[in-house]
Amino acid sequence: MAKILILFAHPAFEKSRVHSQLVTAIRGMQGVTLHDLYEVYPDMNIDVRHEQSLLLQHDIILFQHPLYWYSAPAMIKQWQDLVLEHGWAYGRTGTALRGKMAGNVISAGAQEGTYSKEGWHHYTINDFLLPFRQTAVLCNMQYLEPFVIYGTHRLSYTSILEQAVAYKQMLERLRDGQPKIQ
């Protein structure tokens, strides 16, 4: 049974419709650690050693966040910049994360169709997530297929609950050894 670390970042979680349900659904799951970055580091002063030891204790690292400007909220970037140190996460001696898996759990306001070459946003979600994928590769990790909830602006409460269940099931599959690798 793999251990999953969810690095959750939502600067306006109190306003969240989707992520509040996702978090509720997975809270207390066995083998899953939910790490609420904005709550733990409101001053963005990230404890690098603590984060690294968390990473070492888990096999699968997921960034859960809303998609802001085709990317993650600032906290995730801050986390990456500080925690994924050269010589630890990458570089000749940087082997701490070797063999682990990484992925993104994302909510996007627009419909799935708009994230295509012909669509409103001109690129697919996978295109936008390129920095995450390459970061994983550089850190000798396998990059998982992202879990994306599209069209959140028009999603009804019941649909959100359905998505939350789907998210939980996805985590269970991951945990129990059936990862979908991209």
Added chain:
Amino acid sequence: MEHSYFFIAMIYLAAAVIFIPVAKKLGLGSVLGYLLAGIVIGPSLLGFIGHEGQDIMHFAEFGVVMMLFLIGIELEPALLWSLRAPILGLGGLQVLITAAAIAGLALLLGQPLNASLALGMTLSLSSTAIVLQSLKEKGQLSSAAGQSAFSVLLFQDIAVIPMLAIFPLLAGPDASSATDHTTTFRDNLPAWMQTLVVLGAVIVIIIAGQYLVRPLLRMVARTRVRELFTAFALLLVVAISVLMSLVGLSPALGAFLGGVVLANSEYKHELESDIEPFKGLLLGLFFMAVGASIDFKLVLSMPWVILGLVVSLMILKMVILLILGKVFRISIEQNLLFGMALSQVGEFAFVLLAFTQQNNILAPRMVSIMTAVVALSMALTPLLLLIYERIIQPRFNQAGAGTNTREADEIQEKHPIIIAGFGRFGNIVGRFLRVNGVKATILDLDSDRVDALHNLGVKVYYGDASRRDLLEAAGAADAKIIIVAMDTVEQTLDVVKIVRKHFPHLQMLVKAEHIPDTYELMDLGVLHIYRETLDTSLRMGADALQMLGIRAYHAHRNISTFRKQDEKALKGLSAIRNDKKLYINTVKQRIEELEKLMSNERVTKWNPSAQGWDEQSLIDEANQD
């Protein structure tokens, strides 16, 4: 006619008050000003003071003792140790070679051997008072020339001891008639005992300085009677002088030693600032006495002889100094300053000349002539230094500015930050700075606290930071920042006013207690004001919010928003605080604004200042399509 003490005091003080500002204005420096004042009020010109000038000079020599105490206290033992080579080498050679050269010349001019030797030794000395005071005024004390001059002067002060011992051996036939007022109890002892006594006295000073003076200072400081501390500081210097005179050592040397022993003390700055004004006045008196003692009648009766003696003596001393400076690798520019600064004969010559007369080594007429020569050489020194400063130094500066920037290395370490007040507040600031590798000079007014911190190994100086001289001693002139964290509002305002007046270049970071004193600080033009409870209160409020389930990030951002708004509002309110009605209305208005801004009524309501993360408008738009 006998003048009353008050009349004499008035003459001296008035002369100082009139002449020093004029001399300063003309760029002559205070030493020359005092000398001129002395000449003018002396018997040769106005005759306000008569020949009591000699007695006054003896009294005023105590200023030299105080000066050496102050120099000692500024000098950490480690620094003194690092100067051992120049002190022994440069100083020793200077005294030996100069004394030999002068004695040789005197011999050639037909003086008997004993008189020649006495003259050589007497005239080899330079004036600690004039040189150090002048160099300090010009900020040259820490330059290579200043350090070398200091080393030589220190050796000379030590050399006086054996000289006084040798003089009786040079005594002429009628020496038995010599008065014995210079005899000390040491003289009755065999040589080895004398040495023991001298060593004993030095050890007494060192041990007493370490183990007796510190607790006493603590006790005195704890009484919080200001003048008692001053009295004790004076007592310290006087006691050292008495002890030294008793064993026949130079009081100046003893005071210097006492100063060095206390250089690491937490009361250092306080002692310095207490002794400083006495030293200044006494030195001024001393310089005036030197000026008054120049016998112009004698000088005018044989002008060329005396002038010739003065000039050739100074040139001889200067040449020897320049050669030694070259040997000790002082740069040309600094070497010239070194040579010119030490080319005069020192105040100790007056003592030694009197001694030679008592011992019949020199004829009375010779002594009078030499006294005039010595005084004139001293009077010429500030002029020489002026020439150096105005004519010689600028040439070097044009030639290569590099030499000057190089010199700066030797300036004693001064901290860029002064912390005034090391109570609950300043303490934390200091610790924070320290762990960030920033050293600060710390002043505190609570002697118990100073001791407690001292025991913890934290270097805190006892003293009132609202005193200009103390700030000066703490290096305010060179510092960049002062952190004012005094215990009371009154103290804080005092410090701020003094800093604003005398050290306007210092950035002030000031702790305020509450709103009224914040307003007062604003009125004083303080830009960086820190209300002591503001940040902590907000942090507590934020924690309370979090316990109610509000997100940490939201609370954290609102701390910052609240603080900024509050400080901004306070600036506006400060201007209208005297209009009660307007003030209250504005305060109410500001509170409403702030509440609206932070939207604190319902915990779920979103902060409108964070529109970027608010998707409501996006959701609305999406649903309209």
